[in-house]
Amino acid sequence: MIDVWNIAMSNPADPTVLQIDGFTMRPLQFLDLEALVSIWADPEVTRFLPSRGVSIPRENAERALQSFIHHD
Secondary structure: OOOHHHHHOOOOOOOOOEEEOOEEEOOOOHHHHHHHHHHHOOHHHHOOOOOOOOOOOHHHHHHHHHHHHHOO
């Protein structure tokens, strides 16, 4: 059973960061661009995206990441 209280309090200094058993989930940052470009270049990944298996160019990944970061 997951202890919800410990998850919520895993990083009280920054409540947008979730840490569970060595896994950390945080908001995207611009430094994530290279990882996103690499992931979106893989047809096995993009087959689940609207591009339907076509690699997403770096420029599109950068634009998308900027949109994700600035989305309120």
